[in-house]
Amino acid sequence: MPFYVSPEQAMKDKADYARKGIARGRSGVVIQYDEGILFVAPNPSRALHKISEIYDRIAFAAVGRYNEYEILRKAGVRYADLTGYQYDRQDVTARGLANWYAQTLGTIFTDSPKPFEVEIVVAEVAQTAAEDQIYRITFDGSVNDEHGYVAMGGQADQIATVLKEHYADGAPLSQALSTAITGLAVQTNGDRVEIAASQLEVAVLERTRPHRTFRRLTGARLEALLTQAVPAAVQDGPAEVGAAAGGDSGSGPEDGGAADEGTPDGGSAG
């Protein structure tokens, strides 16, 4: 028994549905620093990535439904590799890819009964920070050209407000990471210490690296960066002393978080 549904209502229903789905997951942040672009997303999984390499100077970050953004990630790699093979490696641009994503997501939103519950960011690192490109593409195919920083996910607006307060042009990597974590803490009621290395997925596009600029930051390198980035808000001095001493200093701030909150996340990290 078919009922009449006005187009306005149908679109609104789809949009609400997608927004709800996206809001269920954690948000992510993409932020520029002096030597490139930093990607940070809370993600306890080491294997199922939210942040990935697309091409030499282009990376992809997403929040929402894993299977859906994984389809988009793979499509992006195929688009980029085919374009680069057909023309030249320098002819693959974030702008072209963002347009392709926008068109594809827009078509899916209008044509398919169920929209993709995803929000993605495509970023390209250039020779100078001013030429870096960051595009945010939402479930309905709208594109935003961003500068400096961008948050994606259900709480993107709140996070962006915090990022705006803390963001500075040309900040070093540790400061950018600190800003990103402060922003992400909005979704855990401002409790930054809960975000431990094992709960974060962090990657960068490094401006000066030749050929493929994408690098994941994991293990000891991430721990060291976090001890530089986190102490400012956690406690006063001790974490910084720990950073200089090396060894198991990384567990210092995390232990504090586990003790305070008693969260399962903090417990497993400590």
Add this chain to the structure above:
Amino acid sequence: MDSLSNARLMTAAYLSAGTSSFTELLTGSAPELLPGTGTHAVSASLAADLPHATTIVAAAFDGGVVMAGDRRATAGNMIAQRDIEKVFRSDEFSCIGISGVAGIGIEFVRLFQVELEHYEKLEGRELSLEGKANRLGGIIRANLGGAMQGLVVVPLFAGYDLDAGVGRIFSYDVTGGRYEEHRFHSIGSGSVFARGSLKKLYAPRMSTADAVLACMQALYDAADDDSATGGPDVTRRIYPVVATVTADGYQRLTDDEAGAYAQAVISGRMSAPDGPTSPLRAAIGPGD
């Protein structure tokens, strides 16, 4: 209308579950981009007059593998190019050299490079060295039709096996047959002379520098007897392309470094034009 439907088709191909092979993506959705497709019957004389890449040598050493190629491309009896490059980085831990029809060979290399990177990005892991070697065999096999018409391309593949911790060399025939070579190998027009030379100069567990020098000597011997292989061009400072692959990854020698090896070979040959001789009565057999 046609281009619109084509764009839709490409979008569908990108979004499909598909495989992690770039070649299969091309085969399915843009076959015209595959190297050697659309080649019609080529007369034997035309095929012979196309630029051909010549000699490549490779040798395993202690902790890696070295590959070197001369810089000449010939078209019939003419020198088509005197500074062509025939040895390439295929990914972080492997390299590829080509001999045969240069135009198609270079396209093969481009395709193979994208193939490896594509897999790595989609799957989040590198192919094993054997996986890479097999994939290259598949790419060569796809050109069998072209090869039958005289557009023959044969690669030499070498890489560092991260699991086994050794350098390995793979050779191919036009049907994509893959053969693992032990110690050293050579392909191309001057390969007979280069291999003979390497056979006498190669020693197991050589140092990197010795292996590079042995390859340089082998290329010199190839150029000495094969008109299609170019020797080191000291007046123009054009020296063989030399690449090593070790646990630290792919590294190409700079022109100055390669030039120093070439100069060493040339100055040695001023007094002994046929190069170093190996002992006639060796106490130990080779390869022990």
